[in-house]
Amino acid sequence: MSLNKDGSYTGFIKVQLKLVRPVSVPASKRPPTLQDARRGPGRSTAVRRRTSFYLPKDAVKHLHVLSRTRAREVIEALLRKFLVVDDPRKFALFERAERHGQVYLRKLSDDEQPLRLRLLAGPNEKALSFVLKENDSGEVNWDAFSMPELHNFLRILQREEEEHLRQILQKYSCCRQKIQEALHACPLG
Structure with missing residues (x-):
């Protein structure tokens, strides 16, 4: 110094x-x-x-x-x-x-x-x-992010939301199928 x-x-x-x-x-x-x-x-x-x-x-x-x-x-x-x-x-x-x-x-x-x-x-x-x-x-x-960065965040969030929605729909579709199979397998008495 x-x-x-x-x-x-x-x-x-x-x-x-x-x-x-x-x-x-x-x-x-x-x-x-x-x-x-x-x-x-x-x-x-x-x-x-x-x-x-x-x-x-x-x-x-x-x-x-x-x-x-x-x-x-x-x-x-x-x-x-x-x-x-x-x-x-x-x-x-x-x-x-x-x-x-x-x-x-x-x-x-x-x-x-x-x-x-x-x-x-x-x-x-x-x-x-x-x-x-x-x-x-x-x-x-x-405020520290530029507009392209903010748009990129929105695209990433949109993709994540779509993937999450797809997983939920797939899960409930599988559950629906299992319930329907169980209903058809049960004899009506």
Whole structure:
């Protein structure tokens, strides 16, 4: 870390990516180059075509940040580095700490300053490290999804509903058949 004249400081933080779901990147005819990653996607321009893929499991990225850089800005920087066009609100930054053989995760608020937390924790990475994960707060933030993603959800739900209905109809059709067979087998007395 280095101290600036204004009293702020700069340094590196290491963030481990533990994403379970695929991420979206702009679809292109060629794979992104290292120069593309450095430039980052123009977030102000709408991406018309996307492709999705899974980031490598437990990928680690080092970021050079200021002491006043907030957790939300760290998330946005990570997404720019990997050319991810998904809404940053879909992701959350967590602090990870190991104590007495137990691993503890705590979601950082958008305004917390990761470099400051790293400095306060000391050099031991087991005392504090950072993890980027999906923002699973239990409630769905529908505003974070694009219209194509929402339409895709509806298609998936429609297919699941149709399959469930087919299974129910099949089950009761089988029951009806067994009842009719039992009625025909019983002599009327």
